[in-house]
Amino acid sequence: MPPTAKRQVASKIKIDVLIPVIEKDLKVLPFVIDGVRKNVKHPIGNILIVAPPSEKIKKSMQPKTMQICE
Numbered sequence: 018m019p020p021t022a023k024r025q026v027a028s029k030i031k032i033d034v035l036i037p038v039i040e041k042d043l044k045v046l047p048f049v050i051d052g053v054r055k056n057v058k059h060p061i062g063n064i065l066i067v068a069p070p071s072e073k074i075k076k077s078m079q080p081k082t083m084q085i086c087e
């Protein structure tokens with residue numbers, strides 16, 4: 018297969034996605050989440066954010082539909 022050819026692989030197996038985060042990651046986190054939603058070929062169940070207790074992180078997650086695990 019040529020290196021530029023894209024493989025379209027899909028699955029019907031639903032997966033959860035776990036993303037570890039600290040405060041310095043907050044600037045790129047929206048891009049990570051969008052990238053997961055765009056590129057993961059499995060149906061996505063939950064997106065779980067694992068983070069230390071932080072009000073800044075909690076506030077940044079308010080508009081998103083994700084779970085925060087401290």
